[in-house]
Amino acid sequence: MLNSVRIVLVNTSDCRNIGSAARAMKTMGLSQLVLVNPIEMPNGQAQALAAGATDVLANAKVVATLEEAITDCGLVVGTSARSRTLPWPMLDPRECGEKLISEVSEYPVALVFGRESSGLTNDELQLCHFHVQIPANPDYSSLNLAMAVQTLSYEVRMAFLAHEQLTQENKSQKITLADETETEEYPVVAETERMFEHFETALKATGFIVPSHPGLVMTKLRRFINRARPDTKELKMWRGILSSVEKSAKNKK
DSSP: OGGGEEEEEESOSOHHHHHHHHHHHHHTTOOEEEEESOSSOOOHHHHHHHGGGHHHHHTOEEESOHHHHHTTOSEEEEEOSSOOSSOOOEEOHHHHHHHHHHHTTTSOEEEEEOBTTTBOOHHHHTTOSEEEOOOOOTTSOOOOHHHHHHHHHHHHHHHHHHHHHHHHHHHHTTOOHHHHOOOOOOOOHHHHHHHHHHHHHHHHHHTSSBTTBOTTHHHHHHHHHHHHOOOHHHHHHHHHHHHHHHHHHHHHO
16 A cells, blocks of 8 residues: 555755655655655655665656646645645644545545745645645744655655554454445546646636636646546536537537
8 A cells, every 4th residue: 555655846946855765765665655746856865864764866867847746646645834825624643644644545646745945836735636734833833854754654654554554453353344345436636637628628618717818717626636636437417518518618608
C-alpha cells in the first residue's frame, strides 16, 4: 500500500532539502518521490543528507508540472501553512494519513509539498482535493521542508499500521473489509480536470462565463466540486448534463 503513496515536492530550491525529505520518507516506509521542476537537482549534497535513502533519490521521478505529477492519482492532498481567500476542505495531519490510506488500494494517492519560501500557489492548491495544515506553535510555526515531510509521512505510516492490524483482526474473524463497507470509486485527477474543462466550455457557451471577464467562477466551482467529491458515476452524470447544456445553447443560437 505504501508503494502507492506519492510524495510530491514542487519547485524545491535547495537539493539538500530533497535529500533530507528522502530520508524522512524512507524511515516511514515511503519510496515514491516526484520532483516538480526542481531549481537544483539532487547532487552529492543531497545524497549525503539522504544517508541510507539514496535509493529513494535515485528512483525519484522528475516532471515539469504538478498536473503531470498527479494526473493518475485519485486523491491529492496539498500542504498549506496559511489561510486562503477561498477556504478549501481541510484535514489535520491524522485525518490526512487516514484519508490517504483509506483510498490508496484503489489508485495512487499524492501528498504535495510546496516551495521552501512560499509553499504552493493558489492554482496548485486548487488541483488538490483537500488541504492539510500542521498545527504548529502559532508563535513559532517555522517547519523546514524535511520536517513537514517527516511529520505527515509519520501519520501516513501510523494509519497504515492501524489498517494492517484491523485487516489481520478481520481475517481472524473471517471478515473482509469489503464485507463491511462498499468502496466508492473516485475518478483520477486527469478525469476530473477534463470535467472542469467541460464545465468551463459549457458555461461560456451559455454566456454565464464571459471570456474577457471570467472572474472567480471556476475557482469557486472547483472548491464546491472538490468539497462534494463526486464519484466516477456522478462525474459521468455531470459530463452528460454539460453535454446537454452545450447542445441546448447551440440550438438556441
